[in-house]
Amino acid sequence: xxxxGPTVVRFSRATAAPPQPLIRLGKxxxxxxxxxxxxxxxxxxxxxxxxxxVAFGAAGIAAGFSVLQTCLFSLLTFTGASQxxxxxxxxxxxxxxxAVAAATMLGTRNALYGLQMAPLVRATxxxxxxxxxxxxxxxxxxxxxxxxxxxxxxxxGFWLTGAGVYLFWNLFTLLGALGAKALGxxxxxxxxxxxxxxxxxxxxxxxxxxxxxxxxLSSMVFALLVTSWLPAGLPIIASVLVAVxxxxxxx
Amino acid sequence: MSTEAxxxxxxxxxxxxxxxxxxxxxxxxGWLAHPRLxxxxxxxxxxxxxxxxxxxxxxxxxxxxxxxxxxGLAVALAALFAKAPFPVxxxxxxxxxxxxxHLH
Numbered sequence: 001x002x003x004x005g006p007t008v009v010r011f012s013r014a015t016a017a018p019p020q021p022l023i024r025l026g027k028x029x030x031x032x033x034x035x036x037x038x039x040x041x042x043x044x045x046x047x048x049x050x051x052x053x054v055a056f057g058a059a060g061i062a063a064g065f066s067v068l069q070t071c072l073f074s075l076l077t078f079t080g081a082s083q084x085x086x087x088x089x090x091x092x093x094x095x096x097x098x099a100v101a102a103a104t105m106l107g108t109r110n111a112l113y114g115l116q117m118a119p120l121v122r123a124t125x126x127x128x129x130x131x132x133x134x135x136x137x138x139x140x141x142x143x144x145x146x147x148x149x150x151x152x153x154x155x156x157g158f159w160l161t162g163a164g165v166y167l168f169w170n171l172f173t174l175l176g177a178l179g180a181k182a183l184g185x186x187x188x189x190x191x192x193x194x195x196x197x198x199x200x201x202x203x204x205x206x207x208x209x210x211x212x213x214x215x216x217l218s219s220m221v222f223a224l225l226v227t228s229w230l231p232a233g234l235p236i237i238a239s240v241l242v243a244v245x246x247x248x249x250x251x
Numbered sequence: 252m253s254t255e256a257x258x259x260x261x262x263x264x265x266x267x268x269x270x271x272x273x274x275x276x277x278x279x280x281g282w283l284a285h286p287r288l289x290x291x292x293x294x295x296x297x298x299x300x301x302x303x304x305x306x307x308x309x310x311x312x313x314x315x316x317x318x319x320x321x322x323g324l325a326v327a328l329a330a331l332f333a334k335a336p337f338p339v340x341x342x343x344x345x346x347x348x349x350x351x352x353h354l355h
Contacts, residue, residue, distance in 0.1 A: 055341050064252040069261050076265035079272075081296060085303060086264045092306045093313075096256045100263040106299050107268040108292060114275015132273040193323025193348030194341050196308030200324065201340045203300040204331045215294055219301035224315060227305075232312050239302035240295055247291035 042160035050168020057176020062186035063091035094233015134162025323348030
């Protein structure tokens, strides 16, 4: 549920979205614009990304979580990179506070997505809670990619992608957890290498410029350098310093 | 990891990550508009994911340990350069690492 793989539509995550012309649209406007294409986009992204749940299910078990706990992560946390971070820090021998902090910091971008999706879904009450829970990279990405097709398509893209990823991500988390449980010793099946490889796979599509690649390499070197000095898990949190230093000044 | 720690991490992560999502639907747009905040926020996932690659692939407790995981990670890197899809990247790393683990 983080930008992995080629199916995820690129969109600017940091810049505030240009305000969509939501107000002038009546409730019947835009209903006829290409709903089929939007549904197809949404479902193909949902299924592809959902299958990565297998990797999370395996990672949860490898870190020492139970099948139930691993599945609850996907049901309740439902934001991929954060879930991987939480179980990853625990697998690295880190403390609970480090695990929670790393996961929460990785999840802050969802607040920016919510900011962009709020005027689009215009939901209240329970529906707003549901919209918030489904606000992830993919639902926001597909919704924004539907901009040329109109507000109705954007809204459909958001809900369908969010609900679809939720369904498949949880289904495949269960399969991955059960599979990993049946396999036994994580190292014997390479699961201890699958987790850092998954992080690398999550990181890779984000490295779109030289500057971002330099930030990534700097963070890796920094994390390695402080490893002997800090308790396990803290080097991961400390790497946020690299982001602060690199992002402080305008380039 | 104790069972208590596992439940605490699960509960706190779920509550905080959901709260952050919900926050986006309530805060006025101007609050997060500061360019510096946006620049740093855009880099946070990159820094964290990079550190996680290292912490998971090259570190055991508080020591740098180069073992079978490194072989898996190297193959994952090669797969990414070859534009392999995510499941292939993860699976090739796992298979390589498992082979090295058993042959070693």
